[in-house]
Amino acid sequence: xxxxxxxxxxxxxxxxxxxxxxxxxxxxxxxxxxxxxxxxxxxxxxxxxxxxxxxxxxxxxxxxxxxxxxxxxxxxxxxxxxxxxxxxxxxxxxxxxxxxxxxxxxxxxxxxxxxxxxxxxxxxxxxxxxxxxxxxxxxxxxxxxxx
Numbered sequence: 001x002x003x004x005x006x007x008x009x010x011x012x013x014x015x016x017x018x019x020x021x022x023x024x025x026x027x028x029x030x031x032x033x034x035x036x037x038x039x040x041x042x043x044x045x046x047x048x049x050x051x052x053x054x055x056x057x058x059x060x061x062x063x064x065x066x067x068x069x070x071x072x073x074x075x076x077x078x079x080x081x082x083x084x085x086x087x088x089x090x091x092x093x094x095x096x097x098x099x100x101x102x103x104x105x106x107x108x109x110x111x112x113x114x115x116x117x118x119x120x121x122x123x124x125x126x127x128x129x130x131x132x133x134x135x136x137x138x139x140x141x142x143x144x145x146x147x
Contacts, residue, residue, distance in 0.1 A: 005035070005037045005046045005049050006028070009026035009035050012024055013025045013060065017038075017091045018068055021038055021091065023062070024037050027060065033054060034053045035049045036049065036050055036052050036092060053072070053074065053076065054076060055074055055076075056075050059107070060072065060108075064113065066113065071113060072086045076098070081103070081106055083106035083123050084100050085121060085144050086098040102135070107131055108124050109121060109122065
């Protein structure tokens with residue numbers, strides 16, 4: 001365990017993106033954005049943190065799939081709604097492809113790349129409230145990349 005990467009951050013997720021580089025993705029307690037930082041020494045130290053994707057101060061998920069594609073899930077809004085899956089092919093510097101899994105109320109999510117190359121997401125969602133039910137989806141990586 002090392003020092004805090006960013007003040008007022010929590011519910012962080014780490015993913016190795018190759019070559020010993022670790023991407024840390026964190027929820028901001030003050031801003032409605034995700035905080036990210038990269039480590040070039042396997043997670044011992046991290047460079048400066050930067051704000052990225054919009055986020056309603058909610059837990060999110062990140063995983064590395066085949067061909068070093070990163071998969072990220074969160075409620076892509078300033079409110080807990082619009083559960084979205086995004087992909088990055090540049091180590092999390094940008095997120096180009098995205099698909100909405102649930103446009104209504106949604107909250108915490110987690111994502112995993114499965115052995116067969118497909119992607120699985122477990123997330124909270126509802127019709128009136130973000131935590132009415134938990135939903136599991138599995139899809140081909142091509143669907144998640146907008147193809």
